[in-house]
Amino acid sequence: MEKKQHYKSMCRMCNNHCGINVYVENGRVVNITGLKEHRWNHGRLCVKGRLGVDLVNAPDRLKKPLKRVGSQWQEIDLEQAYDEIAEKIKKIQQTWGNRAMGIWKGEAVGFLTQEELARRFAHAIGSPNYFSNDSQCYVGRWIGYALVSGTWAEPDFANAKCTVIWGSNPPYAHPNMTQSILQGRENGGRLIVIDVRLSAMARQADDFIQILPGTDGALALGLARQLIRDDLISHEFIKGYTHGFDAYADHAKAFTPERVEKETGIPAERVVDIARKIGNARPKVCIYAGNGLEHHENGINNVRAIACLDGLLGSLDEEGGNFIPEKIPLRSLTLYDEKPLRHLGPIGADKFPVLYDFRQECHTMSAMDTILTQKPYPLKGMVLTGANPALTNPNSRKVIQALKALDLFVVRELFMTETAELAHYVLPAATYLEHSELHTYPVCQSIGISPEIVTFPECDYDYMFWKKLAHRLGASHYFPWEDENELNQWILKDTGITVETLFDHPEGFKYKSRHFQKYKKEKFNTPSGKFEFVSDYLKGHGYSHVPEYIAPTYMSDPNPEYPYVLVTGARKLFYCHGRNRNFKRCRTAIPHGEIEMHPHDARQLGVDTGDVVTVTSSVGSVDIPVTVVPHSHILPGVTQITHGWKESNVNLITHDDRNDPIDGFPLMKSVEVKIKPKRQEDGE
Amino acid sequence: MRFITMDIKKCVVCRNCEYACSFQHTGDFNRADSNIRVAYHDDIKICLPQTCMHCEDAWCMEICPAAAITKNEETGAVEIDSGRCAGCKMCILACPFGNIHFDKSNLISRKCNLCKGEPQCVAACISGALQYVTAGDSCRNNREIFQRFMATLHTPL
Amino acid sequence: MQLVIIGNSAAGLSALEAFRKRDRTSPVTVITKESTIPYSRVLLPYYLRGKTTFKNLFIRSEDYYSQMGATCITDAVVKLLSEKQTLILENSAPVSYDRLLIATGSSPVKPPIPGLEGKGIHHLWTLADVENLMPCFKKGKSVVVLGSGFVSLQGAWAALSRGLDVTVVELLSRIMPNALDDHGAQILTASMKQSGVDLRINTRTLKVEQTHDGKLKLYFNNGHDLVSDFIIVGTGVRPNIDFLEGTGIEVDNGVVVNHHMKTTLPHVYAAGDVAQVPSTFGGPCVIHALWPTALETGRIAGACMAGENISYEGSLNMNVTQMFGITVASMGKFMDVEGAETWTDKTLSHGQYLKILMKDGVPVGATCAGGSELVSTLGLLRPLIREKISIQGDPAALKKMLAQNMTRYHQAYGKGASCAL
């Protein structure tokens, strides 16, 4: 019998990328544990991490290329599949133009380079249409922060005197972030959690502020007003390094504690109290904004309002504040400078220019309309890797309809997902344990690399996949590297670090030690070079220059037909977005989706835990079992459904066409719904 | 001697530990099979992870009428020998912390055995609440700590 | 200093081990009239039921005595000559002592029922009893169990599990009067009946007759007579103190001892079922006749005999047993007593029962029936009962209080340890 082999790598079961030990026996991954020396997780690994074993060995993993013939799947030779796909892409390009092809990147299979490779490929074949899950997750916050400070800084929890976790549940969403948050608390810091639900994180909060969904901007402005009034602000920072303070302060004036109470449901005195607690801890205040702030009609401005607090407190780029990591000069794979294609009209860039300006992201929600209406131009083909929009994009019915309407739909996947089922070709992908990729940890200013640990013959890794297609499409010069080893070396070239060095540093190679207050020497990456309380750039695009607050529709214009407000997307322990539902063990633990409901609402509806209800929005309906949560867990009238359950897919009822006007983010976290108990049909 | 400490100021009741424990000895994620139990007391905001303290002169070990409970010399773990346990539940009654559970499929008691010195609950604890620690000067004898604890009980919180 | 221990069961062993912890050198002699290698009485019903093996009944190894630096004599003590500090044995030479521990336990007694002797009449108390019983435990046979204490009922459960027809006869109006409150008894009664036991309460056995086909006929006061293959008698025990006659040692229901397990004779200690010991609640001394009490009192005696001056905190009765598909347990005062308030957990699901008794807010006892989680709760209560700590506020807040208590423990616990993953 072969001896157990031991590899050190990084986890990709969520976006935390913890250091892991991977044990292999007879060519099979048998165990995964936390890597003690890793800078991020210090040996701790959540149960999702261990599930990597289930992922790589899953009996239902796709191992053979499949081609749809009629309603059947037929196994097909891998190279022939590439040939056929390339032929079909060429045909689309010839008939409808290069931009009729779209490229879509999901996040399930790779690390740092997977995104840039997909972007590179799109441009290499002449299409500006790069899509990803990011246009409805993460990027909203990134843009919100970048508009204010030129980047989204990283929280330095461990040294904070006051940490504010706002709309995020790290224990489930970014598990090992919890360690540093609580380290900060152990060091004497205060923990404030602002959330719609009493989340896992909130259980340890010194102050838990339960807020109505989508009203965060009002609170942020209210805090700003109070901080200014109490003179708990950093005059030095405001005076020296910011733009538009007066206009912003003026705007915030209207947000008296009483008004904030009316908007957010938070008692006025608590607003004052929290402001003082935050202000007194300045500048070591660490405010972390989570996904809960996106997915609202006024999401970006709410995020901006929160981002502005960093400037008021002078906590930006401070130890114990939100610090701005220094980058490592990795070579970029994108072709935006080399081969800009904005003139071809990337989908969504007309409606949401900020999204494209900041992130070169096309808008996936608009893509569905484009496919269905051929407006502004036909989008006929899509190559999608490691994503499941049929389950995770809003308005699933429309998504399915659109993806079905494509002339060519290629999905590269680990499993036969709801999306893969719609494809013409399904190619098996390699997992994160099956290839070598780079990854940076900005918080630690370190970089790591994953080794190729096991392989399966027809499961190509990202680079190989794009390279093989590019070579068949006359774009081989953009993909010159023999394999990903060569590619990794090329990416690292300007850093002076070699691949070998990285393998010698499984704990994460620290490329630079941290420095604070860099703004004293360098400008902020904003149009004014300063921290922008107001944005002239946004004004130029016709938006408000201050982070204005617009109340969510369910508050400002309540529709009696839809009396409940539904939040979606709270993370659950075993699941990362749409993933892991096919692992039996996970189903033992959390077998099905649920709608979380306040006992008061449950009583009114006459339902109890386990009863099925029909939840209906203006988009559609979904049937789902109820979980009645404790009183303190959620506010009456507010409900929550986690996405990713195909049996009770909440995205059947989320909005793809009610968007934040700035970044186009869909309305998924303050959805107006009605709820009806699903009764057994009479007479049956 | 090493044992697991539980920091109630860090636990977030995420239940990674419970599932890791269940996985370790059943291969499945079933909370009921876990030897570590985490409770959240909503009204008093207490997050309470509970697993065996591997007491010195352990109550459970003393009481077991089947001599099924012993101290593992190497790891210091108080362990139940499943081959000897008769399932009488005396140990469950004896433990002053509620740290012994009943294995409903084999009808015997079960408890933490420190996973041969690599406790999986600690490895999965993402908050840092669980630590696998080496006994220090003031913490050598759990019975002593228990007495100290008993003394504090007379003073209201 | 020569130490002699009579009895090698719970109390004797616990005393020997506690003594040896403190005194590695003094010679120790253990005398037992039963098996040399110690076995566990508690496991006997489990063995009958097939839940544990014969081998597992033995709870110490063969070289136990040599490891403990003790000699073991397998013989019965027939007389104590207290002035001479000497024991007379049935078949061996006399043994003298400097200190003596009486840990002879108790033996079952038969009620005065005519015909209750001879073939087919059994006890369930010793290994020998069980070896005699085992051949009778055959599917299809019938047994009558006289008495409904927890040992008797365990015998009944073992018989039922082996496919025997089981009748339990109890003189009183309810089962398990010494271990359960009325409601707990009701729950257990229901599951006994559901499991198929023919339970007869308020029933007096008038006489027993051997039938010509080798069976036993039982006559009852209510006329519902019965024929059975064999009978297990479990109607009471008395301490093994015959050999103490004439010593003048104070005996009440058992050998009376003080907080150090000392009897009224010089250098003579007693522990376990044979001893009447202080109770945790104060008041008159008690015989709980339970394994944990035997262990505790043995431990105190062992330490005191080694010269340490420790006192017993008093016996707290605690008992758990599972049979007929449910677990029942009790601790301290479980029968409703005057001046005490009772609290039952209303949040439990159907078939689960937990009752706590309190005096002036201090828990004094509890009973439960249902699942093993409830047994854990009793375990958590034990320190509070022992230390007489009041449950502040509503007893419904017990769980909360226990949680708060645990937090204090954690605070005491975590300190001083050096951390590592």
Ligand SMILES: Cc1cc2nc3c(=O)[nH]c(=O)nc-3n(C[C@H](O)[C@H](O)[C@H](O)COP(=O)(O)OP(=O)(O)OC[C@H]3O[C@@H](n4cnc5c(N)ncnc54)[C@H](O)[C@@H]3O)c2cc1C
């Ligand atoms: C079937 C059964 C089930 C039980 N189940 C439980 C239970 O679940 N929970 C519980 O708490 N308790 C239970 N008990 C009670 C428990 O077993 C006793 O309380 C415990 O064994 C008492 O221990 P002891 O050492 O005092 O006496 P014993 O166990 O009775 O031992 C007496 C010892 O003294 C020796 N001896 C006696 N007389 C002489 C003599 N003249 N000369 C020499 N040696 C002598 C005997 O050989 C024996 O070694 C059960 C008892 C029985 C019989």
Ligand code: SF4
């Ligand atoms: S189970 Fe309870 S009594 Fe036994 S060692 Fe663990 S904590 Fe102590």
Ligand code: SF4
């Ligand atoms: S349940 Fe098993 S381990 Fe526990 S006391 Fe009984 S025999 Fe010993």
